[in-house]
Amino acid sequence: MSAVLEAVRAGRVGETALLVKKLTDAERRALLPELQAVRKELRAAPWESRSERGYPALQVAGAMCHSGAAAAATWIAGADMRRRQAPAEMLLKVLADRDTGWQADVARRLAARPVSADVPFLLMAGLVRRSGCEVPVTDAYVVGWVRHIGHSWGRVPLVDRLRAEPDLAPLVTGLFELSDLGEVRWLFGEGPGSWQSALAELTGAGVLERKAVVDACVARLLRGGGPTDHRVFLPLLGLLALTRDELRERVADWTALARDAVSPVAGHAQSVLGTLALDGGLTPRQLAEASEGLLFRTEKKLVRAQLVLLGKVLAREPAAAAELLPAVARAFGHEDTEVQERALKLVERQAKRLDEEPAVRAGIAVAAEALSPALRVRAAAVLGIAAVAAPEAYEEVLPPPPEPVRLMAAPDSAVELAEEVSALLAAGGDGDVAAFERALDGLARHAHRDQDALREALEPVAATRWWKQSESHGRRDTEEYFGHTRRGLLTAEGGLELVLGTLYGAVSTATLLAALRSGPADHDCARHGFSRILDVRLRELAHRIRTDPQPLLLATPSWSTGLLEPDELVGRLDTYRRLGARVGEADFAQALLRVRREDRAAALAAAGRASALGTPEGDRLARLLSAGAAALPGCDRRTSGPRVLVESGEVRELQTDFPEAFRRLGRPFTTSDAVRYCCHWGQENHRHWLATLPELRELVAVRLVHDLSEAALDDERGAGAVLPLLAESGGVAGESTHLCVAYGLGARHPEDRLAAVDALLVLAARGQLDAERLGADLGQLVRRGAVKPLRLAESARTAAATGANTTIWEMLRHTLPILLAGLSTEGTAGAPGTVRGLGELLSVAADCAERSGARGELPHLTGAAARRGSARLVVQARRLRDALAVAEAA
Structure with missing residues (x-):
């Protein structure tokens, strides 16, 4: 067996297979623990080392020695084996003497592995072919098959390669059932020669059953998948050229797709339903059901197209009004008032029909409550509902501002502190400031109290850190890392690493002192100032833990925002005075920047207590608190x-x-x-x-x-x-x-x-x-092309939807004049693309004006509203003008 292990370590795959083949079953079982030990050696070896060459031989040896199918499959597909795998042909050769049932079991288990396991397709397919089992239609097997088929582009046409596949039908079924095409999406291509065209050709030739392919394609579009999967299945559906009967029997599917699918698929389903509706292939009830889902979608293009379709059907079949008008009324709640108006016009055209249907009228009247105030005035004449409330009745609704959270005291238990430090490191130091500052204060307090107990509690955390693994990293690397030779400024995570390294002696006192004295090289950029302060604070804490531990940190905030209550800072300075402890320069400076000064009564009261301490730091704090808030620069x-x-x-x-x-x-x-x-x-x-x-x-x-x-x-x-x-x-x-x-x-x-x-x-x-300032800023940024008006319109609409109509109107009434002033008769505003989004901004402004009862004129609005045409910009300018005029008249 030693010869086998030697061959494995040397990476001699063929020799390993021959040696293992000569062993008895008992000897193979006895060899397994030795192979596991070699595997552990290879795992621990550095990346790219020469020992990597042993993996293929190790994979072959383990596959031959495992008698159980489950164990053999687990060994072959092991994560470490992916680094360098044995050729599939070699694995098939050494497993050829196993019975077919065993090989089929291994094939199924390998195919059940995730795609990321990267099991060679040729190995799985070879085991399937030799055992005669059914092809396993799993993600791993199907993805491997697609990759294998697409590997020989340019030599044999794809359609011929697929035609020669003996298991084509189940594999194509598996293709439609893949959870995500992301792994092979690029292989499908587009146009002639693509997978879509090949599958359509094979379906047309009868190689694939047409109904099964169509059903699978539609089912996949219903199920969805990755964000670009529809780019494969939707073109295929188009190439299949469904007949009218095939379209008609799937009305429920088109309805579901139109309601829930991604926009391109929904658009296709809508076109199918529209064709059927105009050809008499849909009942009014079916069209109403499809419309109810479509009119709830956010894509305005789809909603408008559906309203156009409903208008055509109502014009041809007025008797369908009772079925279709309640569906039309669904659009009354759409965020786009143009969509609302289109829907209202359809209802107005069928007003006489509503006289015969009081129940339908009542339902539409309820839906009309969602119309904009201006449109509700029109709807009142038709439906008999109350007009919009007077502007004076409007009340602005703003969400309450978040309240700051009081910071909890540092953990009194070293074990609890260690858990918090571990959580911060696991988050990469990106947790909230309160948790970070609380942990720093806890490290300072426990280091002052009992460093041995603190180290014992932190041992499970420190054991996972790179600087604790001396086998991989030498002392010099650690010293350079925590100094300024390799690193610039410490991040929050790096600071915690430094404090832990200091506690465990991973960095010398000389390095800590040198880094603290010299600091990183200065740099004139926006980030360096704040990052430098954090760096200095962390290095000061680490150095003091080693030389003169602090009883607590002065700069620990009182609130989650970073504010420090002045009376708390006075109390901490008094603790330092009583203990005779030396105040940290950076710690005290940060505390001064955090201390609350806007509350003048509390600040002056604390100033008196600070002065009574009789220490230089107390006097410095008293002067700061007495001086008032810092003056902002120009x-x-x-x-x-x-x-x-x-x-x-x-x-x-x-x-x-x-x-x-x-x-x-x-x-x-x-x-x-x-x-x-x-x-x-x-x-x-x-x-x-x-x-x-x-x-x-x-x-x-x-x-x-x-x-x-x-x-x-x-x-x-x-x-x-x-x-x-x-x-x-x-x-x-x-x-x-x-x-x-x-x-x-x-x-x-x-x-x-x-x-x-x-x-x-x-x-x-x-x-x-300051709504005026913000609005003017937005106007200038849009004019300069820094902000796209469509994005701004979306943000403004989102804010207004919370109930902040007055706030958003006050902002936009200072944005719009800047944009309208640059509007020329040719339809160009100050920056390219401004006109394209200006209509959306005007729409949001009109919504807010109608709801809030805004008064007054808007500069340059009259000129925009007087332009010819029915472009969205002009329509919304007129609507805003009318809304302001109504409010003014009121």
């Missing part, structure tokens, strides 16, 4: 291409009595700082920025403007997540804050726009929203 706007950015001046308060790392935040901030790329790009955590200056959000916002502009202009994702936190923060909500929200409302990705809407509503609920 701001100037600068443009960079389509971008509008902000520069700010010096904050003098931060230039005195603060460590060097903190003074960086008080220096002037320029647009060159905003756009500068640097080595720590992407390491920032905006939550920590806001918690650094919880009452000076404008200093944070001015550094966020460029990042938010990328969300609108460069399609970056995720920058908008900071906006609700910015809105919840303290201090003046000024020019930079509003510009950040403006960019967020025009962000590329829906989740960023939704975050901007949340921020807008929070500012409004807190009475801090």
Whole structure:
């Protein structure tokens, strides 16, 4: 057996197979533990090592030695075996002497593995062919088959390769049942020579049963799948060219697809239903059922097309009004008032029919409650419902702003603290600031109290860290990592690693001191200032744990926003005084930036107690609290291409009595700082920025403007997540804050726009929203091409849907004049694409004006409303003009 192990380690596959073949069954079973040991050796070996060559031989040996089908399949498909697999032909050869039942069992078990197991198709197919079992129609087998068939492009036409497949019918059935085509989507192609055209040709030739293929194709479209799967099955359905009878017998399927499928599939189903309806192939009841689902969809194109179809059918069959008009009324609740108006016109045309159907009239009257106020006035004459309530009755509804959460005290148990540290590290340090600061304070307190007990509790956490594995990483690597040789600024996760490494002696005191004294090289970019403060705080904590543990951290916030109550800070300074402990410079500086100063009564009361401490830190805190809130620097706007950015001046308060790392935040901030790329790009955590200056959000916002502009202009994702936190923060909500929200409302990705809407509503609920400023900003950004009006319209509509109609109207009434002023007779506004979305913005503005009873004229609106034609821009301009006129008259 030693010869077998030697052959395996050397990677000699053929020799391994010959040696194992000579062994008896008992000897093979006895060899298995030795093979498991070799497998463990190979797993532990470094990636790309020479020992990798042993895997193919190991796979062959294990397959031959396992007598059970389940064990053999598990061995062959092991995750580590994927790194270097034995040839399928070799595995088939060494397993050829097993009985057919055993081979069939292994084939089924291999095929049942996930696609990611990457089991060779030739191995599975070979076992199926030799055993004579039914082909296993699993995802792994079907994906392998598709890859195998598509591997020889250009030599034999695909249709001929498929025709030669003995198990074509079940495999094609499996193709339709794949959970996701993502693994093989690129192989299907399009047009002549594609899988779709080949399957259609084989169906037409009778090789595949037509009804089975059509049913499977329709069923797959009903089931859905990956986001692009319909690009395979929908063209195939078109190539099959269904007859009228085939279409007619699947009306229920087309109805379901029209209601629930992705937009292209729903459009196809709608066209089928439309053809049947106009040919008399649908009853009014069936058309009504299909319409009810379609008219609830968000795609305006589909909804409008269905209303057109309903209008044609009603014109031909007036007697169908009782069945179809309730379905038409479903569109009364659509967000687009043009859709509402189209539906109302259909009802108006059939008004006489409603006299004969009082129950239908009553149902439509109830549905008409969802119409916009202006359309309800029209509906009242037809249906006898009450007109819209007077504008004075409108009451703005804003969601209550989130309340800050009081920070819990650090865990008194070292074991509980270790669990929290483990959770933070597992999250990559991206948890909320409160959890991070609470953990830091707990590490400081327990390190001061009993470092041995703290190390014992943290041992399970530390055991998983890379710096604890000395076999892979030497002391020099660890020292360089925690110093500034390899790394720039510490992130939250890196800081926790540093503190743990310090506790376990992974980094020397000299390295800690050198990194603390020198700090990272300065860099003039938006991110460096806040990241540098976090870096200095973490390095100070690590050094003090090693040399002079602190009893607690002064800068731990009182609230989730980062605010620190002044009386709490005075109490902590008193604890330091009583214990004779030395205050950390960076810790105290961060505490001063966090202490609440806007509540002047509490601040002045705490100032007196701080002065009574008789310590330099107490006197420094007393002066700060007595001085009042810090004055914000002046701001100037600068443009960079389509971008509008902000520069700010010096904050003098931060230039005195603060460590060097903190003074960086008080220096002037320029647009060159905003756009500068640097080595720590992407390491920032905006939550920590806001918690650094919880009452000076404008200093944070001015550094966020460029990042938010990328969300609108460069399609970056995720920058908008900071906006609700910015809105919840303290201090003046000024020019930079509003510009950040403006960019967020025009962000590329829906989740960023939704975050901007949340921020807008929070500012409004807190009475801090300057709608005029925000509206003017949006107008300028749209004119410059930085914000697309369609995205802005979607954001505005979402905000208005919460009940904030007055708020959104006040914003848009300062946005629209800027855009309407540039509207020329040729139909072009200030920036390319402005007109395309301007109609949507006018629609939202009209909705808000109608619902809130807005009064007054809108500059340049009359000219837009006086234009000829029925374009959406003109129609909505007229609607807004009329709404404002009605409100004014009222």
